[in-house]
Amino acid sequence: MKNRRDFIKTSLAITTGIVVTKITPAFANANKHSFSKGIVYTKDAPGKWVKKVGLHFPIVTVDHDTVTIETKHPMSEKHYIVRHTLVSGNGEVLGGKTFYPSDEKPLSVFEVKGKHSVLYATSFCNKHDLWVAEFSK
Numbered sequence: 001m002k003n004r005r006d007f008i009k010t011s012l013a014i015t016t017g018i019v020v021t022k023i024t025p026a027f028a029n030a031n032k033h034s035f036s037k038g039i040v041y042t043k044d045a046p047g048k049w050v051k052k053v054g055l056h057f058p059i060v061t062v063d064h065d066t067v068t069i070e071t072k073h074p075m076s077e078k079h080y081i082v083r084h085t086l087v088s089g090n091g092e093v094l095g096g097k098t099f100y101p102s103d104e105k106p107l108s109v110f111e112v113k114g115k116h117s118v119l120y121a122t123s124f125c126n127k128h129d130l131w132v133a134e135f136s137k
Helices: 001-029 048-055
Strands: 059-062 066-071 080-090 093-097 109-111 119-125 129-133
Touching: 048 080, 048 119, 059 129, 066 119, 080 109
Parallel strands: none
Antiparallel strands: 059 066, 066 109, 080 093, 080 119, 119 129
């Protein structure tokens, strides 16, 4: 079973990276409400998941060079946060963490050097899609 989980984990990580890399450059040039319809969800544009914002929107904390992403979502076999990804404004993936349903909570910590005018934190739920928070450091 572990090999199957590793395969699924790796596949999801690669797929999320590709999707985020392709979609993120569009964020910078798009109206914040137009890019997310049915593909990516935000706090201001939750689409069909309007009642799910509190448990799915990534919460970002910046302390000097440390960026912490947390999603206030419970973890279970049937419903869990699959991955957090940290992406620069130009689409470069700066870090990512994949979660298992058995993980206590979806929390990831990244070291990011330098100042960034735009960064994106993503939180991907196995049932409620990809959520994005924009912030700067």
